[in-house]
Amino acid sequence: MAAAAALASSSAPAMPALEGTSLAYIDPVLSARVAAGGPTPAILRWDQSTDRAELSRYLAESGVEAQMLSGFSVAFACVGTADELAGLAAAPGALSVYGDRALKPALDESVETAFDGDPTALWEGRGITGKGVSIGVIDTGVDATHPDLRSRVRLNVRALYGHKDTFGPNTEPPGCPPDRYTSQVQDSETTSGHGTHITGVAAGDGTVSGGRYTGVAPGAEIIAVGIADTVSPTFRYDDYTQISMLNAFAGLAYILYTGLEGCRPSPDPAAGGAWCDTFVATKPAKVVLAGWTIEGLHDPWHPMVGMIEELAWYGINVVFPVGNEGSSASDCSAPETCYVNPLSVSTEGAIGVAATPKDSRTVLADYSSRGDPVERTARDEPVRYEPFISAPGTGVVSARRPGVAPHVQQPGSNLGAGPHPRAPVTDRRYIAMSGTSIAAAHVAGAIALMQEAAVKANGCFLLASDVTDILRATATPMPGYESWEVGAGALNVPAAVSAASKGGAFFPHDPWMCPPA
Numbered sequence: 097m098a099a100a101a102a103l104a105s106s107s108a109p110a111m112p113a114l115e116g117t118s119l120a121y122i123d124p125v126l127s128a129r130v131a132a133g134g135p136t137p138a139i140l141r142w143d144q145s146t147d148r149a150e151l152s153r154y155l156a157e158s159g160v161e162a163q164m165l166s167g168f169s170v171a172f173a174c175v176g177t178a179d180e181l182a183g184l185a186a187a188p189g190a191l192s193v194y195g196d197r198a199l200k201p202a203l204d205e206s207v208e209t210a211f212d213g214d215p216t217a218l219w220e221g222r223g224i225t226g227k228g229v230s231i232g233v234i235d236t237g238v239d240a241t242h243p244d245l246r247s248r249v250r251l252n253v254r255a256l257y258g259h260k261d262t263f264g265p266n267t268e269p270p271g272c273p274p275d276r277y278t279s280q281v282q283d284s285e286t287t288s289g290h291g292t293h294i295t296g297v298a299a300g301d302g303t304v305s306g307g308r309y310t311g312v313a314p315g316a317e318i319i320a321v322g323i324a325d326t327v328s329p330t331f332r333y334d335d336y337t338q339i340s341m342l343n344a345f346a347g348l349a350y351i352l353y354t355g356l357e358g359c360r361p362s363p364d365p366a367a368g369g370a371w372c373d374t375f376v377a378t379k380p381a382k383v384v385l386a387g388w389t390i391e392g393l394h395d396p397w398h399p400m401v402g403m404i405e406e407l408a409w410y411g412i413n414v415v416f417p418v419g420n421e422g423s424s425a426s427d428c429s430a431p432e433t434c435y436v437n438p439l440s441v442s443t444e445g446a447i448g449v450a451a452t453p454k455d456s457r458t459v460l461a462d463y464s465s466r467g468d469p470v471e472r473t474a475r476d477e478p479v480r481y482e483p484f485i486s487a488p489g490t491g492v493v494s495a496r497r498p499g500v501a502p503h504v505q506q507p508g509s510n511l512g513a514g515p516h517p518r519a520p521v522t523d524r525r526y527i528a529m530s531g532t533s534i535a536a537a538h539v540a541g542a543i544a545l546m547q548e549a550a551v552k553a554n555g556c557f558l559l560a561s562d563v564t565d566i567l568r569a570t571a572t573p574m575p576g577y578e579s580w581e582v583g584a585g586a587l588n589v590p591a592a593v594s595a596a597s598k599g600g601a602f603f604p605h606d607p608w609m610c611p612p613a
Contacts, residue, residue, distance in 0.1 A: 138193050139194045141170055170345065173193075199341055217590070234323055238285055242496075245300060255347050297494045386439075394441050425467070446484075485585070486571075546566065572586040
């Protein structure tokens with residue numbers, strides 16, 4: 097890793113500030129875990145305008161074991177008593193303190209649907225394949241030995257912050273996590289093949305199939321972080337049994353850090369990290385594919401929401417599935433009737449994707465989660481619970497990790513629909529699967545194409561806000577559906593790439609937007 101700690105380029109725009117409170121919001125689930133006894137992980141988010149050195153000194157003097165994530169307004173902490181939790185919530189600029197949570201994976205011909213025709217017009221006619229752009233994949237892992245992926249998985253690790261291999265199978269909840277990743281591995285996939293499949297959809301080159309099952313951006317490179325525990329996919333998805341949110345935070349941080357070089361240690365040891373005055377972003381990740389969901393309502397002060405917004409500040413979009421909870425409209429006045437991934441809505445840089453059949457640009461898949469027709473509020477801010485865009489997600493053929501059974505559909509979960517019986521595949525290196533995470537993979541690949549086109553035409557990458565503006569403006573309307581069901585409409589890759597080549601609101605001298613000469 098070129099730099100494991102970084103803050104901000106002096107030439108980049110200022111981060112937005114949030115208004116903190118004298119005492120941060122405390123997740124009631126975390127409070128219950130602390131009351132039950134024993135140390136437990138906590139995740140602190142603070143106002144970006146807070147003095148980092150002051151906060152670092154406060155945490156050190158408070159005696160709370162905490163690790164600040166450099167480059168983000170987030171820290172992992174270890175709390176064992178109500179007093180320690182209250183002390184953490186009283187930190188300077190603190191906005192919220194949440195506990196760890198379980199995340200759920202949301203699980204050929206579909207590429208032509210996304211391109212609204214023949215993709216070779218872009219790949220071969222214009223030479224736009226995603227080359228020079230990396231796609232970060234934070235999911236169950238990636239099998240980089242698969243021939244469709246082998247030549248382009250640049251980095252492949254597993255995050256072990258909340259991992260059962262670290263704490264042992266009988267520890268529930270685990271103790272406080274160490275700062276830990278595995279070394280580089282060829283195969284970081286440990287559970288279901290979900291991560292390998294969606295990576296193939298985004299960027300597989302179709303080697304085994306002679307090009308038939310080529311992904312959207314076959315020239316892009318992959319930075320993969322496996323965040324799943326080593327458990328059977330038949331286990332019940334609950335806290336600490338599948339994917340720890342701590343691992344997801346670690347994965348997002350890893351994606352950012354791998355693009356940084358030229359960092360120098362801070363002159364103030366109390367600053368809690370390092371600062372950078374020079375950035376060299378070689379083959380930077382400009383999009384992250386996060387193929388999982390969480391349950392509940394959107395909280396603009398949630399640490400994960402803050403991290404996504406800060407990644408957008410660096411020019412990185414995060415693409416999520418909206419969920420696979422079916423055709424009923426959400427009622428997001430209560431978490432139990434809200435079926436949309438709350439991380440994918442009303443967050444700068446986040447893109448939530450609904451699913452269509454692989455051969456349709458006008459029909460929404462039955463399993464794709466619907467949003468809420470009613471605008472809601474969270475901390476006095478308006479929230480629209482709806483997809484951002486729709487893309488193919490049903491019966492999509494892509495890379496299979498041999499020897500791992502795919503996820504099966506489980507009612508009431510956010511898992512993908514699993515193997516698709518009406519789309520037989522005879523080659524054992526491929527499998528057909530369905531889910532909004534597969535739809536999200538199409539959008540992630542499309543963003544890689546957009547970013548390459550922008551660099552070729554203008555010499556600079558698009559801002560995260562440019563990407564969302566272009567995707568929204570170029571989507572194909574889906575008659576008969578409301579925005580709370582399908583978002584802006586169906587993904588139109590050629591139109592989005594053409595618009596990207598015309599440029600956006602660039603920062604010409606910001607090395608996070610402009611690649612090195």
